[in-house]
Amino acid sequence: MSIQVRNVSKRFNDFVALDDVSLDVEGGALTALLGPSGSGKSTLLRIIAGLESPDAGEVYISGTDATEVKPQKRNVGFVFQHYAAFKHMTVRENVAFGLKVRKQPKAEIRERVSELLRLVQLEGFGDRYPAQLSGGQRQRMALARALAPQPDVLLLDEPFGALDARVRAELRAWLRRLHEEVHVTTIFVTHDQAEAMDVASQIAVMNAGHIEQVGAPTDLYDEPETEFVMRFVGDANRIGAHWVRPHDLDVSHDARDGGVEAIVDRISHLGFDARVDLTAADGEPVSIQITRERLEQIELEHGQIVWLVPLRRRAFDPEALLAVD
Amino acid sequence: MPRLGLRSVAILYLTAILVAPLGLVFYRTFEHGFAPAWEALTTPETLHAFKLTLIITLIAVPVNTVFGVICALAIVRQRFPGKGVLNAFIDLPLALSPVVVGLALFLLYGRTGWFGGWFEQHDIQVLFALPSMILATIFVSLPFVAREVVPTLREIGDEQEQAARTLGANNWQTFWRITLPSIRWAVIYGVILTTARSLGEYGAVAVVSGRLQGQTETATLRVQERYESFDVAGAYAVSLVLALLAVGVLLAMTLVRPKEETA
Numbered sequence: 096m097s098i099q100v101r102n103v104s105k106r107f108n109d110f111v112a113l114d115d116v117s118l119d120v121e122g123g124a125l126t127a128l129l130g131p132s133g134s135g136k137s138t139l140l141r142i143i144a145g146l147e148s149p150d151a152g153e154v155y156i157s158g159t160d161a162t163e164v165k166p167q168k169r170n171v172g173f174v175f176q177h178y179a180a181f182k183h184m185t186v187r188e189n190v191a192f193g194l195k196v197r198k199q200p201k202a203e204i205r206e207r208v209s210e211l212l213r214l215v216q217l218e219g220f221g222d223r224y225p226a227q228l229s230g231g232q233r234q235r236m237a238l239a240r241a242l243a244p245q246p247d248v249l250l251l252d253e254p255f256g257a258l259d260a261r262v263r264a265e266l267r268a269w270l271r272r273l274h275e276e277v278h279v280t281t282i283f284v285t286h287d288q289a290e291a292m293d294v295a296s297q298i299a300v301m302n303a304g305h306i307e308q309v310g311a312p313t314d315l316y317d318e319p320e321t322e323f324v325m326r327f328v329g330d331a332n333r334i335g336a337h338w339v340r341p342h343d344l345d346v347s348h349d350a351r352d353g354g355v356e357a358i359v360d361r362i363s364h365l366g367f368d369a370r371v372d373l374t375a376a377d378g379e380p381v382s383i384q385i386t387r388e389r390l391e392q393i394e395l396e397h398g399q400i401v402w403l404v405p406l407r408r409r410a411f412d413p414e415a416l417l418a419v420d
Numbered sequence: 421m422p423r424l425g426l427r428s429v430a431i432l433y434l435t436a437i438l439v440a441p442l443g444l445v446f447y448r449t450f451e452h453g454f455a456p457a458w459e460a461l462t463t464p465e466t467l468h469a470f471k472l473t474l475i476i477t478l479i480a481v482p483v484n485t486v487f488g489v490i491c492a493l494a495i496v497r498q499r500f501p502g503k504g505v506l507n508a509f510i511d512l513p514l515a516l517s518p519v520v521v522g523l524a525l526f527l528l529y530g531r532t533g534w535f536g537g538w539f540e541q542h543d544i545q546v547l548f549a550l551p552s553m554i555l556a557t558i559f560v561s562l563p564f565v566a567r568e569v570v571p572t573l574r575e576i577g578d579e580q581e582q583a584a585r586t587l588g589a590n591n592w593q594t595f596w597r598i599t600l601p602s603i604r605w606a607v608i609y610g611v612i613l614t615t616a617r618s619l620g621e622y623g624a625v626a627v628v629s630g631r632l633q634g635q636t637e638t639a640t641l642r643v644q645e646r647y648e649s650f651d652v653a654g655a656y657a658v659s660l661v662l663a664l665l666a667v668g669v670l671l672a673m674t675l676v677r678p679k680e681e682t683a
Contacts (some may be wrong), residue, residue, distance in 0.1 A: 238589065
């Protein structure tokens with residue numbers, strides 16, 4: 096089931112949460128809304144779910160205008176950052192809720208709930224209360240609950256944000272597998288670019304109430320269209336008017352190679368590769384990433400003056416470019 | 421031994437303020453044995469007074485429970501102009517002396533009052549009759565359910581309700597299946613406090629009832645009447661029943677609670 100967002104705007108008092116946002120999500124895709132806090136990503140997700148109504152614009156689900164449709168009629172599954180578990184119900188009752196309010200036959204509900212508990216690996220936990228589960232288990236229960244009524248669309252709002260790093264990585268991999276299995280159109284909100292790149296097939300990068308760029312993870316990384324995307328998706332250094340990825344800078348001991356002068360501040364060995372922190376002649380801090388082999392080859396030392404040669408660089412502000420060149 | 425000191429102060433205070441007077445009532449009631457107390461309690465006027473108190477309580481408590489939950493939901497979950505005023509007004513009965521409440525009802529429903537004329541034309545007796553006594557009791561016991569439910573609603577937030585909506589529940593289903601079970605303890609506490617307040621109301625009812633023996637005399641009014649008629653034993657006996665009702669309500673609350681929580 097595809098989703099189209101058309102020219103949606105939303106304000107909260109004086110704060111512009113979304114400013115004329117449009118987004119297309121293909122049926123069956125796994126899309127991430129990526130951005131810093133306050134960029135409007137959660138608001139956009141909640142508008143798609145019907146939990147907020149836009150001041151302007153429309154939302155289409157499977158081609159039909161859903162803008163005025165109440166959340167309970169949209170057939171979306173929503174997963175909240177803090178689980179929103181029904182505390183007074185067991186795991187089984189939580190998962191069954193969406194089926195019960197739709198007045199489905201009891202036998203069918205029982206069967207579907209068991210099937211979902213198996214899917215989220217909570218088979219033995221059906222009679223427990225949410226308070227007796229770990230954070231990761233609660234979030235899996237919330238996922239099963241959202242999936243139970245077979246939603247057209249699954250929406251996840253920072254689903255792993257409240258979990259510790261190890262559980263988060265586990266659930267990420269698990270969400271990817273789940274999506275391959277269930278294939279429901281999924282949008283999830285995150286502020287963690289690594290999470291977005293790891294899980295999503297398409298990422299929409301959001302900043303200050305609008306979408307900066309939409310694309311596959313590699314496209315965003317290799318071909319960022321704006322300075323914001325360059326900086327937010329992966330690391331980036333400013334060298335004059337240009338932006339360069341840390342691994343797209345080589346180190347030279349020779350000024351004639353056309354590099355930018357810099358002084359070595361710190362060398363950190365990270366295993367396979369190493370990070371070198373430097374300060375460029377114009378005072379900008381620069382962080383580069385080189386392999387261990389290369390590091391040994393060029394014999395870097397703390398306090399040394401070197402020249403940084405960009406292998407690949409990008410510029411986003413034509414005026415700044417003219418001023419420097 | 422600061423801990424022991426604290427404990428002694430608390431126990432001494434409670435004994436002096438709560439236990440001693442209650443104990444004395446108990447002692448005085450049965451000072452001359454069980455029979456006089458029973459006799460005082462089973463006079464037709466006293467029985468009628470208890471019946472009246474129960475009727476008033478049975479009407480005031482459900483009305484204020486429904487209204488209190490609706491008010492709490494409006495205050496916590498909705499934004500509308502005048503919300504602050506509503507929030508403040510709910511507390512008015514706590515601040516206002518019941519005698520003033522009684523007087524206000526008197527002015528409203530009296531012969532020359534705003535509503536008095538209308539009711540008189542339709543031959544409905546409000547003052548010196550059950551309706552005004554119920555109104556007075558509803559007024560003084562109004563804040564308790566809302567005051568208990570508001571902080572609980574704030575604490576649980578509305579994410580569970582939102583989750584229920586996205587799962588297909590309509591407003592009614594969301595309220596019955598999600599909101600109400602989440603606030604049930606607050607509602608029960610509110611109901612208990614409302615019940616206690618309704619059973620014990622004296623001032624406002626005293627003003628509007630006319631205190632006609634066997635007609636508009638509630639249990640609390642009966643205590644006063646017996647006392648003034650130099651039937652001290654009768655006054656003690658009725659007082660004791662009122663006190664036992666209060667204790668019973670509190671006991672019911674403590675007995676129900678732990679059972680539910682270990683479920």
